[in-house]
Amino acid sequence: MDKLKQMIIEKGEIREGNILKVDSFLNHQLDADFLYEMGEELHRLFKDQGITKILTIEVSGIAIAIMAALVFKVPVVFAKKTESLNLDKDVYVGQVHSYTKNKDYKIMISKKYLNENDKLLIIDDFLAEGSAMRGLLDMAGQCNAEVKGIGIAIEKGFQKGGEILRSEGYNLKSLAIIDDMKDGKITFRDE
Amino acid sequence: MDKLKQMIIEKGEIREGNILKVDSFLNHQLDADFLYEMGEELHRLFKDQGITKILTIEVSGIAIAIMAALVFKVPVVFAKKTESLNLDKDVYVGQVHSYTKNKDYKIMISKKYLNENDKLLIIDDFLAEGSAMRGLLDMAGQCNAEVKGIGIAIEKGFQKGGEILRSEGYNLKSLAIIDDMKDGKITFRDE
Structure with missing residues (x-):
C-alpha cells in the first residue's frame, strides 16, 4: 500500500533495537480517514x-480492525491482555511474549465470542517475531x-514471524513489508 | 440514544458491584456499524x-472515539495506561483510580499530540465515579x-462523576444515563 509506505517514511521514527514508532497516525494519535483506507485495502485483499x-x-x-470491520460488515473481537475482574471466567487463553516490554503475558477471549463456525481474518498493526499472532492462532x-487470512499493517520482514507463518500455509498479507531499517533508512520489499 | 438503551437492555449483563457488562457490542466484541452510529450521534451533539x-x-x-473521529474528520489521541519502552519521554501524566481493577495507575500522552490550540472532545465508553475522566482533564x-465537550456512551447516573462534572460547568453529554440498576432492572434517565 503505497500511501502507508509514504506515511512510514514521512512520519515514522526509528529507535534503537529495530523499533519503528508510528505514533503520529497508528499507535498513539490515530488518523481515522487513513485507517479507514487501510480497512478498505484489507477488504480488497x-x-x-x-x-x-x-x-x-x-x-x-x-483501530485498524474496527475500520476493516466497517467495510466487511462483520464484528470484531479483540483479545484482552490483562485479567479484568469483569471478564468472563469461561475463556480461551493464549500466551504471548512481548519483545518491546520484555515480558510474557496471557491474552484471553471469552468463549461467547469465538466459535467453530467462525471464518476469521486476524488483523494487527505490526508483525515482527509473530509472538502475539501465535497467541491469537492458538486461541483460534x-x-x-478457521483462520482464512492474516492482515498486517506493517511487517518487519527482517524478523522471522512472517516467513514462518507463510511457510505454515497461512494466507498472510501485509500492507507494507520493511526488509531493512539500518542507519535510519527504511527499505521496503517490492510487491 | 434509543438504540443504545435498547442494546443495553437486550444485551447488557448486570454483575455484582453495579457492574454492567456490554461485552457483546462495546467492550470485547465490537459492533462496527453500531459504533459508527454512536459516532454520528456524538457528532450531532x-x-x-x-x-x-x-x-x-x-x-x-x-473504538467509539475513532468512529466519532471518522465523522468529525479530526484525529484521535488516546492516553496510554502502561509505561511502554516505546513511549516518548516527554509526556503529560495523569493519575487514575480503577474501581473495577481496584488499583491506581498513571496515564500518559506524548506532548507531541496535545497542545494549547486544541479544542477537545473527550470520549469514553463509561462514566461512573469519573476517575479516568479526571486524569484526562488533568492532562488537558x-x-x-480547551475542553469543549465530554461525550460518554453509558453514564452510571447513580454514581457521582457526571453530576460533579456538570456542576463544574463541563459540557457533558451521555448517550444513555442509567439512574438505577437494582435487582437486575435497568432504569434510564429521561432526556
Whole structure:
C-alpha cells in the first residue's frame, strides 16, 4: 500500500533495537480517514475469503480492525491482555511474549465470542517475531475456528514471524513489508 | 440514544458491584456499524463546538472515539495506561483510580499530540465515579487545551462523576444515563 509506505517514511521514527514508532497516525494519535483506507485495502485483499469475524488484540490492533470491520460488515473481537475482574471466567487463553516490554503475558477471549463456525481474518498493526499472532492462532485453534487470512499493517520482514507463518500455509498479507531499517533508512520489499 | 438503551437492555449483563457488562457490542466484541452510529450521534451533539481533536483513553474508548473521529474528520489521541519502552519521554501524566481493577495507575500522552490550540472532545465508553475522566482533564489542563465537550456512551447516573462534572460547568453529554440498576432492572434517565 503505497500511501502507508509514504506515511512510514514521512512520519515514522526509528529507535534503537529495530523499533519503528508510528505514533503520529497508528499507535498513539490515530488518523481515522487513513485507517479507514487501510480497512478498505484489507477488504480488497481478503474479500473473497468468506470472513465472518475479525480477530485482533488490544491495544493497537483495535483501530485498524474496527475500520476493516466497517467495510466487511462483520464484528470484531479483540483479545484482552490483562485479567479484568469483569471478564468472563469461561475463556480461551493464549500466551504471548512481548519483545518491546520484555515480558510474557496471557491474552484471553471469552468463549461467547469465538466459535467453530467462525471464518476469521486476524488483523494487527505490526508483525515482527509473530509472538502475539501465535497467541491469537492458538486461541483460534482451541475453538476450531478457521483462520482464512492474516492482515498486517506493517511487517518487519527482517524478523522471522512472517516467513514462518507463510511457510505454515497461512494466507498472510501485509500492507507494507520493511526488509531493512539500518542507519535510519527504511527499505521496503517490492510487491 | 434509543438504540443504545435498547442494546443495553437486550444485551447488557448486570454483575455484582453495579457492574454492567456490554461485552457483546462495546467492550470485547465490537459492533462496527453500531459504533459508527454512536459516532454520528456524538457528532450531532458536539458539531458546533469547533472540535479539533478527540481525546480518549485505552482500551475501551478507542473504538467509539475513532468512529466519532471518522465523522468529525479530526484525529484521535488516546492516553496510554502502561509505561511502554516505546513511549516518548516527554509526556503529560495523569493519575487514575480503577474501581473495577481496584488499583491506581498513571496515564500518559506524548506532548507531541496535545497542545494549547486544541479544542477537545473527550470520549469514553463509561462514566461512573469519573476517575479516568479526571486524569484526562488533568492532562488537558497541563497543556492548556480547551475542553469543549465530554461525550460518554453509558453514564452510571447513580454514581457521582457526571453530576460533579456538570456542576463544574463541563459540557457533558451521555448517550444513555442509567439512574438505577437494582435487582437486575435497568432504569434510564429521561432526556
